Amino acid sequence: MMKWKIPIYQNPDQKLPVLLVVDDNADIRAFIKQTLGDSYTVYEAENGEVGLQVANKLIPNIILTDVIMPVMDGIELCGILKSKKETSHIPIVMLTAKSSEESEIEGLIRGADDYISKPFFIDSLRLKLTNIIKTREELRKRFNRDITLNPTDVTVTSADETFLQLAMDTVEKHMMNTDFSVEMLVKEMGISRSNLYLKFKELTGLSSSEFIRNIRLKRAVQLLEKSDMSVKEIMYMTGFNTASYFSKCFKKQFGVIPSEYLEQQSLQSK
Structure with missing residues (x-):
């Protein structure tokens, strides 16, 4: 397995949620970095295998992953992360160009938290990620309350x-x-x-x-x-x-x- 040098798009000292973007399309990764870099510390990975390495090392706050990728696809990545106690808590949003519901159902079975279809509106993606982060924060408050x-x-x-x-x-x-x-x-x-x-x-x-x-x-x-x-x-x-x-x-x-x-x-x- 090739070791991957982890690219960072935002100063990690800034107390922003850590977003890992896993997609084999460099243009999509660059677009998400550019548009969400003000709200998240953004890391990237070019396929599921690299994404798994990065996720295990960083334990990000949320993961956005494509479904169809070489080496390891997003569904396999989701299944592995959701089955491990170290990473099972990480919210995962699936990004897919598939028009059928088959991949969505399989991803949800593996534990995916949400789906968004390509092409997507960046405001819709931002809202999905924000809502997941807010929901998790409410659960933390409930535990303490x-x-x-x-x-x-x-x-x-x-x-x-x-x-x-x-x-x-x-x-x-x-x-x-x-x-x-x-x-x-x-x-x-x-x-x-x-x-x-x-x-x-x-x-x-x-x-x-x-x-x-x-x-x-x-x-x-x-x-x-x-x-x-x-x-x-x-x-x-x-x-x-x-x-x-x-x-x-x-x-x-x-x-x-x-x-x-x-x-x-x-x-x-x-």
Whole structure:
């Protein structure tokens, strides 16, 4: 397999979503670069095989891929990326000149998020990409907002649902262990530290350490609402070993310290 030098069309230091364009037509890649470079950090690949290399290395925020390409087509690329836990969360939009619905159906079966036909209006493409990015952002906000967690509510693919459920179950399993760390989570999840971080960021908007703390705090608030345990007991039950740190984290997440939260719940129940 030939190694591909990754061309970049936008300063990666700019905090823009990373868009990977996979198309064997250099003119189309250049057109998309020129028109979307103000909104995305744009990378390119000339076929699915190169696109797979680039996607595995960069973990882009979104991929736009042609369907019909030499070496590896877009449908095979989509199937591979959506089946791997490191990349299954990446939204993929298929670009096709086919008039039949066959390729669209096959791509959707493989996990493609949307389709756009050639020739296309750039405003339509921009809107599709923007809507996908916004939808993912709303799912991340929902994860942080909702106290009761259900991976099916905040994930798009079954692979991501499985991943998030395993991550939550792993934190739950070690809930009382104050020494449970990101390194331990990495080991149990069977994914590299950097890929775990990127995966959590895309699915939840949180870093790996923030994810662990988030699950602990959500369990703490559930216990405050539904149990007769004291704040101190709940603190230890959820893996916090100092009252000051527990209160600080709790207030940052829910706006009040645990004792104030209990008071609010008591007033609401009257």
